[in-house]
Amino acid sequence: MADLVQYEKNADGVVTLTLDDPKTRNALTGSTMVDELLAAFARIERDPEARVLVIAAAGKVFSSGGNVNDMQRQIGPEVGGTALRQEYRHGIQRLPLALHALEVPTIAAVNGPAVGAGCDLACMCDIRIAAEEASFAESFVKLGIVPGDGGAWFLPRLIGMARAAEMSFTGDAIDARTAVEWGLVSRVVPAAELLPAAHALAGRIAANSPDAVRLTKRLLRESQHARLDTLLELSAAYQSLAHKTPAHAEAVRDFVARRAARKA
Numbered sequence: 001m002a003d004l005v006q007y008e009k010n011a012d013g014v015v016t017l018t019l020d021d022p023k024t025r026n027a028l029t030g031s032t033m034v035d036e037l038l039a040a041f042a043r044i045e046r047d048p049e050a051r052v053l054v055i056a057a058a059g060k061v062f063s064s065g066g067n068v069n070d071m072q073r074q075i076g077p078e079v080g081g082t083a084l085r086q087e088y089r090h091g092i093q094r095l096p097l098a099l100h101a102l103e104v105p106t107i108a109a110v111n112g113p114a115v116g117a118g119c120d121l122a123c124m125c126d127i128r129i130a131a132e133e134a135s136f137a138e139s140f141v142k143l144g145i146v147p148g149d150g151g152a153w154f155l156p157r158l159i160g161m162a163r164a165a166e167m168s169f170t171g172d173a174i175d176a177r178t179a180v181e182w183g184l185v186s187r188v189v190p191a192a193e194l195l196p197a198a199h200a201l202a203g204r205i206a207a208n209s210p211d212a213v214r215l216t217k218r219l220l221r222e223s224q225h226a227r228l229d230t231l232l233e234l235s236a237a238y239q240s241l242a243h244k245t246p247a248h249a250e251a252v253r254d255f256v257a258r259r260a261a262r263k264a
Helices: 033-046 068-074 081-090 094-101 117-124 151-159 161-170 176-181 191-206 210-223 228-242 246-263
Strands: 005-009 014-019 052-057 106-110 113-115 127-131 135-137 173-175 187-189
Touching (some): 005 033, 014 033, 033 094, 052 191, 094 117, 106 191, 117 135, 117 151, 127 176, 135 176, 173 176, 210 228, 210 246
Parallel strands (some): 113 135
Antiparallel strands (some): 005 014
16 A cells, blocks of 8 residues: 655755645545654654654645545444544544644645645644645534544634634635735745745755754743743753754854954
8 A cells, every 4th residue: 555645854854744645635534644644753753864844745635634434434323422532532633742742843835725634734833835726724614523633722823713713613715815814824835836935944944953943843832831931941941951052052153253254
């Protein structure tokens, strides 16, 4: 069986994971997609050379979200409510926990529709870049269900409660231009420029100290729920670590040398 997630790492330490399941338009459930993504995240965590992750998709759809064929199985009497709860807990809900905890920065390169859980997958990333053809739909209510994979946590933090409520209560899609106006994506580019733009951004991140970038990401994560004094204590602890890294020492030496050269 072919892999549903293609793994590639370039010389800069930028890892690209490409969702590649054309039969389901890159659905996340009802297949090995989640397990393959989790295995890829674990591989990145073990790789000290990995610096940035880009999640992309083959075809014209970023992800169709949940597999409707699998939902037909779930509504049957042979699958009880308790069993369904465990399916979510031990299935797709592992995805937001693992992706949110990933130390390296993450970029979603959204090439087309990101629907339901596919929209949430993009929201789980630190940064989103969209092609002009991209759209985003928190569409669970259209199927009579709720965001079961963390969308109700991620989406309001990105675009605010009122707009998240509008998307979640109507299930309607927004286009790429609206997404950038609402702050859901950082930028919109022509389709041919999507991956180059994502990789260029990833390269600018990868050029910085990997230790400083990872610690900075952790501080941004903690700032979402920590008090200021608590975050300042954590910042001081992280800064003491950063000051002792070879990358910091080299950067300071280079800065001093450049300043001395300008004065000469």
